[in-house]
Amino acid sequence: MKKKYxxxxxxxxxxxxxxxxxxxxxxxxxxxxxxxxxxxxxxxxLGTAYYLAKEHGLKNIAVIEKGWLGGGNTGRNTTIIRxxxxxxxxxxxxxxxxxxxxxxxxxxxxxxxxSQRGVMNLAHNEHDIKExxxxxxxxxxxxxxxxxxxxxxxxxxxxxMNTDNLRYPVLGASYQPRGGTARHDAVAWGFAMRAxxxxxxxxxxxxxxQIKTKNGKIEGVETSKGFIRANKVGVVASGxxxxxxxxxxxxxxLQSKPLQALVSEPIKPIIDTVVMSSAVHAYVSQSxxxxxxxxxxxxxxxxxxxxxxxxxxxxxxxxxxxxxxVFGKMKMLxxxxxxxxxxxxxSPIISKCDVEGLFFNCGWGTGGFKATPxxxxxxxxxxxxxxxxxxxxAFNLDRFASxxxxxxxxxxxxxx
Amino acid sequence: MLIIDxxxxxxxxxxxxxxxGEAHVKRPDGSAEIGDREWGEYVFIRANPKGIFYERWVHSxxxxxWFNCVRDTSTDEILKIYKIDEERPKLDSFKNNVKTxxxxxxxxxxxxxxxx
Numbered sequence: 186m187k188k189k190y191x192x193x194x195x196x197x198x199x200x201x202x203x204x205x206x207x208x209x210x211x212x213x214x215x216x217x218x219x220x221x222x223x224x225x226x227x228x229x230x231l232g233t234a235y236y237l238a239k240e241h242g243l244k245n246i247a248v249i250e251k252g253w254l255g256g257g258n259t260g261r262n263t264t265i266i267r268x269x270x271x272x273x274x275x276x277x278x279x280x281x282x283x284x285x286x287x288x289x290x291x292x293x294x295x296x297x298x299x300s301q302r303g304v305m306n307l308a309h310n311e312h313d314i315k316e317x318x319x320x321x322x323x324x325x326x327x328x329x330x331x332x333x334x335x336x337x338x339x340x341x342x343x344x345x346m347n348t349d350n351l352r353y354p355v356l357g358a359s360y361q362p363r364g365g366t367a368r369h370d371a372v373a374w375g376f377a378m379r380a381x382x383x384x385x386x387x388x389x390x391x392x393x394x395q396i397k398t399k400n401g402k403i404e405g406v407e408t409s410k411g412f413i414r415a416n417k418v419g420v421v422a423s424g425x426x427x428x429x430x431x432x433x434x435x436x437x438x439l440q441s442k443p444l445q446a447l448v449s450e451p452i453k454p455i456i457d458t459v460v461m462s463s464a465v466h467a468y469v470s471q472s473x474x475x476x477x478x479x480x481x482x483x484x485x486x487x488x489x490x491x492x493x494x495x496x497x498x499x500x501x502x503x504x505x506x507x508x509x510x511v512f513g514k515m516k517m518l519x520x521x522x523x524x525x526x527x528x529x530x531x532s533p534i535i536s537k538c539d540v541e542g543l544f545f546n547c548g549w550g551t552g553g554f555k556a557t558p559x560x561x562x563x564x565x566x567x568x569x570x571x572x573x574x575x576x577x578x579a580f581n582l583d584r585f586a587s588x589x590x591x592x593x594x595x596x597x598x599x600x601x
Numbered sequence: 602m603l604i605i606d607x608x609x610x611x612x613x614x615x616x617x618x619x620x621x622g623e624a625h626v627k628r629p630d631g632s633a634e635i636g637d638r639e640w641g642e643y644v645f646i647r648a649n650p651k652g653i654f655y656e657r658w659v660h661s662x663x664x665x666x667w668f669n670c671v672r673d674t675s676t677d678e679i680l681k682i683y684k685i686d687e688e689r690p691k692l693d694s695f696k697n698n699v700k701t702x703x704x705x706x707x708x709x710x711x712x713x714x715x716x717x
Contacts, residue, residue: 251703392701392703394701394702395702409701422703425702425703427649428649428651428702431650431702436646437646437649438645438646438647439649440622441649441651485619485620486603486620486656487622487649487654487656488674489651489674490674490675490676490709490710491709491710492677492709492710494602494615495602496602496615496616585641585644585645585646586636586637586638586640586641587637587641588641
């Protein structure tokens with residue numbers, strides 16, 4: 186039955202003490218065979234199952250997840266959404282996603298709390314100014330809203346920012362008004378609920394152990410709940426995609442590293458946009474609860490520890506306090522790390538591979554959340570049609586042989 | 602944060618070092634003859650295991666010498682450090698804490714120092 190949420194259902198359930206809300210999705214045992222198995226129950230994986238069922242009419246789909254839905258990087262990011270990438274290929278991919286974000290709450294009838302509060306990328310030196318102005322122009326040529334802000338305009342938007350009295354003064358910024366933030370769990374839950382309604386089996390606590398292939402074709406997935414046969418398998422396991430690919434004998438150009446974030450104690454509204462700085466490495470937004478959500482960097486070494494080094498936190502907090510002296514005495518509440526899979530060109534891989542029926546959606550590195558609906562949408566197309574959508578055709582695995590990379594190190598918020 | 606035992610200077614804070622990625626990567630022979638794909642693999646693809654990993658470090662803010670290291674990427678425990686010209690220690694001389702390729706170790710990062 187289609188679950189509808191409205192102000193009336195909230196009022197009705199409030200009177201009953203919120204005890205009778207229906208389960209948002211079933212918890213089925215895996216069947217023996219599926220047309221498509223998606224490995225990874227984060228936003229990208231659940232979204233892929235949703236679009237496979239909705240736009241490509243596939244019914245026999247499973248999403249298998251080692252832990253719980255959205256418990257990986259979907260629940261660990263800083264929820265920033267923007268599409269101001271330099272190259273045409275990336276701009277089209279992230280803009281496709283942003284357009285889907287703009288209608289996602291309505292489409293899913295589930296509030297993903299998408300808030301278009303604008304995203305600012307600061308320039309701290311001459312080279313930053315040139316590079317960011319070039320990016321603003323490139324964005325405009327691709328029909329993406331992006332403007333250059335002077336220092337005075339930044340001061341007006343974010344009065345608490347210290348623009349002058351710091352080692353790397355703020356000289357200007359790019360600004361994308363349609364960018365913003367969203368509630369990360371809600372995206373996973375919304376996609377999960379609607380995919381479940383269309384018959385997708387969402388199987389949690391089911392760890393993929395081995396991707397099995399035979400004569401260059403996919404056979405299925407060996408899991409902690411037994412072997413499941415499949416015609417097609419899509420791997421969307423972020424930091425663990427590389428180790429899963431290895432079980433099928435495929436080496437991917439990925440390196441897994443912890444990326445850290447932290448949140449402060451909640452305070453009254455003080456910053457109503459998202460401010461990012463790649464050069465001094467601090468980015469911040471304020472959640473609806475009032476916490477400052479702060480993004481830090483990646484460690485220099487490979488690791489799967491979901492923790493990260495303290496020096497990374499120190500560097501970020503140092504930059505934060507310099508940029509916003511008013512935050513100097515705040516307490517930080519929580520810190521965590523997520524394992525991100527970084528590609529040599531800081532662009533994702535949404536591609537088929539040498540094994541027939543095996544597909545990868547990975548390499549999102551430090552910035553995959555913003556792409557959730559767009560990535561899921563084109564990955565579903567790639568799996569259903571056995572060929573890339575026009576939007577993800579550049580993000581294939583062949584580019585690491587041809588050399589036609591999509592180098593987005595400049596547009597990535599985290600220098601890596 | 603790691604404490605790394607530089608084979609030339611002794612134990613120092615990780616902030617003195619820079620990571621050099623996978624160790625023992627060999628440039629393929631006959632680079633004029635090999636295809637784009639093989640060359641691409643050499644340029645772009647590096648091992649990325651969850652578990653035992655052979656890697657390089659350089660003591661950038663110390664002796665500036667390179668050396669090799671075996672580290673468990675599931676716990677960050679440093680298992681062995683050896684000089685660049687020493688032989689690569691055998692994989693089966695280390696215990697793998699991860700039972701499945703993407704499984705979790707019993708003890709997480711840093712905990713082995715107090716619970717071992």
